[in-house]
Amino acid sequence: MAEKRTILIVEDSPTLAMTFQTQLEPTGHTILMATDGATAFAQLRARPVDCMLLDLKLPDMDGIDILEEVRAWPNPPAIIVITANASLTTAVRAVRGGAFDYLVKPFAAARLVTTIENALRGVALQREVETLRRTVEHAGFQDFVGRSPPMQAVYRTLEAAARSTASVFVTGESGTGKELAAEALHQLSPRKGREFVALNCGAIPRDLLESVIFGHVKGSFTGATADKEGAAARADGGTMFLDELGEMDPTLQTKLLRFIQTGAYERVGDPRPRKADIRFVAATNRDPAEAVREGRLREDLFYRLNVVPVRMPPLRDRGEDILLIARRFLEQFSAADHRQFKALAPEVEARFMSYSWPGNVRQLQNVIRNVVVLHDAKLVTLDMLPPLDDPAAMPPSPTSGPLPIDVPAAASPPAPAPSLPGSADTIEPLAVAERRYIEQAITLCGGNLQMAARKLGISPSTIYRKKEGWEAA
Numbered sequence: 273m274a275e276k277r278t279i280l281i282v283e284d285s286p287t288l289a290m291t292f293q294t295q296l297e298p299t300g301h302t303i304l305m306a307t308d309g310a311t312a313f314a315q316l317r318a319r320p321v322d323c324m325l326l327d328l329k330l331p332d333m334d335g336i337d338i339l340e341e342v343r344a345w346p347n348p349p350a351i352i353v354i355t356a357n358a359s360l361t362t363a364v365r366a367v368r369g370g371a372f373d374y375l376v377k378p379f380a381a382a383r384l385v386t387t388i389e390n391a392l393r394g395v396a397l398q399r400e401v402e403t404l405r406r407t408v409e410h411a412g413f414q415d416f417v418g419r420s421p422p423m424q425a426v427y428r429t430l431e432a433a434a435r436s437t438a439s440v441f442v443t444g445e446s447g448t449g450k451e452l453a454a455e456a457l458h459q460l461s462p463r464k465g466r467e468f469v470a471l472n473c474g475a476i477p478r479d480l481l482e483s484v485i486f487g488h489v490k491g492s493f494t495g496a497t498a499d500k501e502g503a504a505a506r507a508d509g510g511t512m513f514l515d516e517l518g519e520m521d522p523t524l525q526t527k528l529l530r531f532i533q534t535g536a537y538e539r540v541g542d543p544r545p546r547k548a549d550i551r552f553v554a555a556t557n558r559d560p561a562e563a564v565r566e567g568r569l570r571e572d573l574f575y576r577l578n579v580v581p582v583r584m585p586p587l588r589d590r591g592e593d594i595l596l597i598a599r600r601f602l603e604q605f606s607a608a609d610h611r612q613f614k615a616l617a618p619e620v621e622a623r624f625m626s627y628s629w630p631g632n633v634r635q636l637q638n639v640i641r642n643v644v645v646l647h648d649a650k651l652v653t654l655d656m657l658p659p660l661d662d663p664a665a666m667p668p669s670p671t672s673g674p675l676p677i678d679v680p681a682a683a684s685p686p687a688p689a690p691s692l693p694g695s696a697d698t699i700e701p702l703a704v705a706e707r708r709y710i711e712q713a714i715t716l717c718g719g720n721l722q723m724a725a726r727k728l729g730i731s732p733s734t735i736y737r738k739k740e741g742w743e744a745a
């Protein structure tokens with residue numbers, strides 16, 4: 273059976289619209305209706321549409337204007353124009369304006385179905401050619417490097433979703449490129465001229481997050497010394513990226529849901545409702561279904577955001593992409609640090625291809641940066657690589673054997689000594705202590721960074737990010 277597609281019928285006569293719908297029902301595609309131009313645009317923005325049947329005479333707009341606007345969008349639907357009279361000039365104008373085909377009323381059901389199926393094949397082909405062209409040109413997509421089949425699937429989904437305002441939920445292990453996916457979506461969308469606002473819900477203190485998102489007025493809480501705009505106002509017309517959504521306070525999740533549903537929100541301390549038109553992208557590196565089961569993520573919020581799910585494949589499943597990405601980083605970092613690196617030795621390539629990359633692209637980036645900072649040669653050889661930990665190869669399970677680091681690091685700073693030594697000179701900067709503590713945890717876990725993260729009660733990506741900072745320093 274052919275893939276299920278979405279067809280939008282734009283026809284002001286309800287009787288005719290119903291007739292078309294009945295005639296198209298046997299194709300099994302999803303059929304949407306609009307009786308005027310405004311509704312048609314609302315439908316097109318709400319979800320990806322593959323084919324539009326467009327009556328040129330509408331109560332509120334000229335069909336040709338709709339055609340011209342929609343054709344200029346990235347990845348437009350195939351448009352079939354319907355004209356009432358046999359005046360070919362209109363039809364010719366429509367086809368010149370980018371319509372795939374035209375139908376002159378009245379037409380038979382069989383003719384309608386064939387024309388639609390042809391148009392659907394046409395768009396599919398056009399999109400495939402477009403993806404191929406991009407793949408060949410850049411071996412990637414937007415800022416992504418990689419052309420493996422699982423990534424091609426990601427690119428296609430992002431491309432299709434970009435045209436609409438449908439919410440997108442990106443999942444994937446840490447460092448797989450979730451934020452990059454959100455940015456690509458914004459860049460490909462008609463909103464690209466407006467702001468992309470990224471919020472890490474896990475990194476912003478809970479009691480500040482509401483004001484960060486919605487803004488506040490002076491005096492609404494201690495420290496609110498002036499009126500402040502929130503992310504919602506900045507992202508108006510653009511895209512808001514909600515990272516680590518599962519970390520958000522449940523009460524705030526309720527407010528967020530209402531905001532997403534209605535576009536209306538209130539600043540902290542100001543009951544006057546405000547409006548913003550925003551495309552939402554959410555992400556988490558944990559299983560969202562589990563977060564819902566555990567009550568950390570509101571189910572209705574999850575479903576509202578999960579209109580288009582995007583799953584970033586782990587780096588180990590991307591085959592040769594690993595080497596393409598490694599070479600790209602090598603080129604970039606070498607140029608920036610004036611090193612002469614040109615290539616990876618075959619043994620290094622073999623090691624990279626067989627390694628499990630628990631920290632995914634971010635980890636690969638760290639490894640290459642590490643090599644470039646500490647060495648200089650034409651070829652990257654095995655001895656230059658930092659140790660690569662392998663969670664699968666580690667025997668001790670997280671529950672067996674008491675490791676001396678069961679303190680939840682996120683809650684309170686670690687206190688290795690029972691009593692503080694007397695002199696102020698012995699106080700080290702928190703960042704130094706933190707680094708020592710994290711590195712010690714990694715050593716205690718036999719180099720297993722995933723386990724160390726679990727024990728420390730932080731996410732592996734936090735460690736990777738911190739390592740990035742230490743190495744850059």
Ligand SMILES: Nc1ncnc2c1ncn2[C@@H]1O[C@H](COP(=O)(O)OP(=O)(O)OP(=O)(O)O)[C@@H](O)[C@H]1O
Nearest residue numbers: 416417418446447448449450451452557633634733
């Ligand atoms: N396919 C790719 N090609 C090139 N660079 C990539 C690719 N995927 C990710 N990156 C880079 O790797 C780093 C990590 O990506 P990103 O921050 O998007 O991952 P993430 O999934 O959001 O990670 P985390 O779970 O840690 O938040 C970024 O510097 C990003 O630019």
Ligand SMILES: [Mg+2]
Nearest residue numbers: 450451515555
């Ligand atoms: Mg991220």
